[in-house]
Amino acid sequence: MTDPMNNQYKDEIKLFIWVSIGMSVVAVFCLIYSIDISDGLPKWGIFSTLAVISLGGTSIGGFLGFLFGIPKTSQVSDAVPGNDGNPKFLHNTNLEQISDWLTKIIIGITLTEIDKIGDRLWIFSEMASKLIVPENSPLKYSIESLPVFVFFLIICSGMTGFFGGYFTSKFVLHRALQALQVNGDENNQQE
Numbered sequence: 001m002t003d004p005m006n007n008q009y010k011d012e013i014k015l016f017i018w019v020s021i022g023m024s025v026v027a028v029f030c031l032i033y034s035i036d037i038s039d040g041l042p043k044w045g046i047f048s049t050l051a052v053i054s055l056g057g058t059s060i061g062g063f064l065g066f067l068f069g070i071p072k073t074s075q076v077s078d079a080v081p082g083n084d085g086n087p088k089f090l091h092n093t094n095l096e097q098i099s100d101w102l103t104k105i106i107i108g109i110t111l112t113e114i115d116k117i118g119d120r121l122w123i124f125s126e127m128a129s130k131l132i133v134p135e136n137s138p139l140k141y142s143i144e145s146l147p148v149f150v151f152f153l154i155i156c157s158g159m160t161g162f163f164g165g166y167f168t169s170k171f172v173l174h175r176a177l178q179a180l181q182v183n184g185d186e187n188n189q190q191e
Contacts, residue, residue, distance in 0.1 A: 011171045012171055012172055012175075015164070015167050015168065015171055015172075018163075019160065019163070019164040022156075022160035022163075022164070023054075023058065023157075023160055026054050026058075026153065026156055026157050026160065027051065027054070029153075030047055030050040030051055030054060030153065031047055033046075033050065033149055034046040034047035034050060037133065037146070046132055046133070049128070049131065049132050050132070050150070050153060053128055053150060053153060053154060053157075054153055054154075054157040055157070056154075056157075057153065057154040057155075057156075057157035057158040057161065058157045058158065058160055058161035058164075059161060060158060060161065061157065061158035061159060061160065061161025061162035061163075061164075061165065062161035062162065062164055062165035062168075063161075063165060064106065064161075064162055064165065065161060065162035065163060065164060065165025065166035065167075065168075065169070066165035066166065066168060066169045067099050067102055067103060067106075067165075068099075068103055068162075068166055069165065069166040069167070069168070069169035069170045069173075070095060070096060070099040070169050070173065071169070071170065071173060071174040071177060072096055121151060121154060121155075122147070122151060124150075124154075125147040125148075125150040125151040125154065126147045128147075128150050129146035129147045129150055132146060132150075133146055
């Protein structure tokens, strides 16, 4: 016999597993790279700095994914058959409207500034690399390869966060809003 609780939340469990795998892969790459370049340098300091950069990329990506994935509610007009003259309350859609506005603004800015985004990300990667490994370090190859690693670390962690946030709002928030709607409809019918 299958567990109904497990079946009800199977999408959320799969989502959690995939996001955990993605973040674990990023963390393992950060650890391997930290150990590789830490000849005479504090490897845990390098790892923690890379982890903070990854966490920042994941957070920004997660916020954007959540913003892009907010579900829409269907609005029913007051002229509903069988309404019996009782007022029909509509759901507040302020969060949906803000999500739409911000999504359009972000897409518009991204499309107009697409050529500058990569350059700014590369400049950030170079600055972060100089904080991780000082310029006077004897590890010349590390200084040259670290900006590339940081650049792809930001991209990979941002994508992991984006998909995690997007699917969280698609699965979890959507299911929670449906449950609120069903409970609200049941309460209205009892009155």
